[in-house]
Every structure is written in structure tokens, then in C-alpha cells.
Amino acid sequence: MTSEMTPDQQPAAPKLGFLRSATVVAVGMAIMNVAAYGFTLFAVHRLIPEQFSAVIALLGLLLIGNVVPLGLQASGARRIATHVGPGRAAIADSLLQAGRRSALGLTAVALLATPLLVWLLHIDSVIAVLLLAPTLGSLTLMGSQLGVLQGSERWTELAGMYMAVGVGRFAFGAGALVIHPSLTSAMIGLAIGAVVPPLVGTVLLRGSTGGTPEQVKEALRETVHGTHALLAFFAIANADALLARALMDGEHSGYYAAGVIVAKACLFLPQFVIVIVFPSLANSPGDTLRLRRSIQAVAALGVCCVLGALLLPDLVVTVAGGKDKYPELGEFAWIFALAGSAYAVLQLVVYAAIAQQEKRAALVIWIGLATLAVAALIVLGADLATGFAAIKVLAAMTAVCALALSAALATGLHRQTADSE
Incomplete structure (x- = not known):
């Protein structure tokens, strides 16, 4: 003899699952945001106002460029979530390939725009502006990896990636300012810190293979x-x-x-x-x-x-x-x-x-x-x-x-x- 769940009892498990997933992701994103804010507070105390203003301007450019990683993440999550049956590894691989191509393209654009940005923002350190390019490249790689994890609903690993973003920025960014408080040091720290999340993502997604050129093109178009x-x-x-x-x-x-x-x-x-x-x-x-x-x-x-x-x-x-x-x-x-x-x-x-x-x-x-x-x-x-x-x-x-x-x-x-x- 079997007993059926009442309507009030049926949604309990999904609700608990949602709350657990939401809590894990919320904690990961909270750590990311607090660490990023902590770097900003650290920089305002370590740098003179002129250099801090330049850091804020460059962070603003990173925020604008981060639209591409966010687009990759959204399109990747949608493609993975809507794929039914075998072949998810191939879809994931195509998204990661699209991320690599996008990273190369955005890095090249940032490098070509360096002289214009130096002139517009009145920044003396050309190296600091040049470092925007590899930082954006790393963020773009990370965006494609986040999309795969999000679409696969691998919430714990996704939260770990978010934490890696914040910890990488604060640890290396603030650490660089401790060693030498300057605009160039801050950007070196941010560039190194931006490498941490895609390295973590590479380890988490090492089994994704088999993406076809057509799948990569579809992913880029949707992005x-x-x-x-x-x-x-x-x-x-x-x-x-x-x-x-x-x-x-x-x-x-x-x-x-x-x-x-x-x-x-x-x-x-x-x-x-x-x-x-x-x-x-x-x-x-x-x-x-x-x-x-x-x-x-x-x-x-x-x-x-x-x-x-x-x-x-x-x-x-x-x-x-x-x-x-x-x-x-x-x-x-x-x-x-x-x-x-x-x-x-x-x-x-x-x-x-x-x-x-x-x-x-x-x-x-x-x-x-x-x-x-x-x-x-x-x-x-x-x-x-x-x-x-x-x-x-x-x-x-x-x-x-x-x-x-x-x-x-x-x-x-x-x-x-x-x-x-």
C-alpha cells in the first residue's frame, strides 16, 4: 500500500532544493562582491587621489567590457539548460571554444584602443592601460565557463568560481598595493587575480570535448x-x-x-x-x-x-x-x-x-x-x-x-x- 503526498507536501522538496542552491550561490556572490569592495577601500587608502581616480576609471572600463563575458554566460547557460539527451559535453566544449575566440577578440580590441584610452583618461602609465587587455581576456574565458556551470546547475562549483573572482581580485590587487602603492601595481594585481577564476574553471570543466565548428558559430551568434x-x-x-x-x-x-x-x-x-x-x-x-x-x-x-x-x-x-x-x-x-x-x-x-x-x-x-x-x-x-x-x-x-x-x-x-x- 502506498501513500500519496498531499498538495501541501509535494512542493516541499523542490522548495528546499531551491533554497539550498540559492543559499550556496548567494554566499559565493556575496564573498565576491565584498572582496571586490574591499579592494576598492584598500586602494583608496593606499593610493593618492589622482591614482585612485585612474583605478576607478579603469575599473569602469572593465565593467563595460564585462558585458561580453555576461553575454557568453547567459547564452551558454541557455544552450546547456535547453539541451536534452547526450551531447552536453560537446555543447559545453563549443561554448568554451567560443569563449576563447571572444577572449582573443576582446583582448585585441583593448590593445588597439590603448593609445586612445591613455589620451582620453589622461593616464601616465601606458602599462596600466595595456593590462586591461589580458584582464578582459581572462574575464571573458571565465564568462563561458560560468555559463556551462550555470546551465548544468552545478551550483556549488559555480559559487566556488564566484568566490575565486573576489578572492583573486582582493588577494592579488591588495597584495600588489602592499608591495608598491601605485596605479601600475594595482593593475598588475588585478590582471593576475583575473587569471585565477579561469584556471579554476579549466579544472572543473576538463571533461568537455567534441564541439563542432557549427556549434561554436551558433554560440557566438547567440552571444x-x-x-x-x-x-x-x-x-x-x-x-x-x-x-x-x-x-x-x-x-x-x-x-x-x-x-x-x-x-x-x-x-x-x-x-x-x-x-x-x-x-x-x-x-x-x-x-x-x-x-x-x-x-x-x-x-x-x-x-x-x-x-x-x-x-x-x-x-x-x-x-x-x-x-x-x-x-x-x-x-x-x-x-x-x-x-x-x-x-x-x-x-x-x-x-x-x-x-x-x-x-x-x-x-x-x-x-x-x-x-x-x-x-x-x-x-x-x-x-x-x-x-x-x-x-x-x-x-x-x-x-x-x-x-x-x-x-x-x-x-x-x-x-x-x-x-x-
């Missing part, structure tokens, strides 16, 4: 579309800081920059949810219930962030820049928390679009970016809102824009699913 969508997302997610810099005076743009730190923390906090659910979104593109629940999970974390900013404004300001420098920030830090949380929801929907291979997502986001820029120019450029009111208005506008784009993209995904049924 282009995924990278375009992510580029559009990161452009709109960082546009408000540029608009504030252009349309506000020095004091209030500085306040806005401090608020952006709060927004970015709220944006990156739920990333582990996106990492965990992405393979299942790719494997079940018609499962709108899973997407809704994922949005609810990210939104719930966002609500916690907003409440935290409302209830503990002094703590938020201390982390963002200090009560002495930004005494008024606590009054409206919650608006930045709302904006960052809104962009976290948009990021999830963008990844869902990549999982479903919705190629119109990038166009929708670019239109949203243009709309946000025009609205900001009208409201702030015409002095309809000034001072601290302008800060609040711009932050609120970014939140509304992100939520509107999320709704538009999610609706488009639902219609595409309905049309395919």
Missing part, C-alpha cells in the same frame, strides 16, 4: 544578441548618474552619486535569484508562473531594501558616503533604494528575454533610455525641479522607467509564449 540586450540594460542602469552629472551643480550631483551607491547595492543584492532561476526559465520558456514567482522574489527583496532605507537612514548614509559629507541623503535614500530595486526587477526580465531569445528586448530598452533622457532634459534642463527636489525627481523617474520597461518586456514575453502555443 551577440545576449550581449546587446545586456549592454542596453547596463546603459540605462547607469544613465541617471551621467544625467545628474550633466544637469545638476557639483554639490547636488555629488549627492546623487552617493545615492547611486544605495541604488547599486539594491540592484546587485538579488542577483543570486537570477542566477538560480535562469536555467529553468530557458528550459521552460512558456512557464509564466515561474517568471512571476521570480519577479515576486526579487520584488520582495526590494521591499526589504526600501523599508531598510526608511527605518535606518543613518546607517544607509554611513555606508554610502558618510553623515558628515551627505547629511541630507537619509531623507530620500529610500527613493534610490526603490530605483535600484526596480532595476533589479528589470534585470531579471531582461535575462528572461535572453532565455526566451526575445531579440526585441534591446530595442525596447534603448527606447526607454531615450525617453528617460528626454524627460530628464525637459524637467531638469528647464529648471522645473532644482536642488534636492531635482535629485528626488530624477531618482523617481528612473524607478518609474525601470518598472514600465519591466512591464512592457514581461507582457511581450507572455504574448510570445501565447502565440507559440
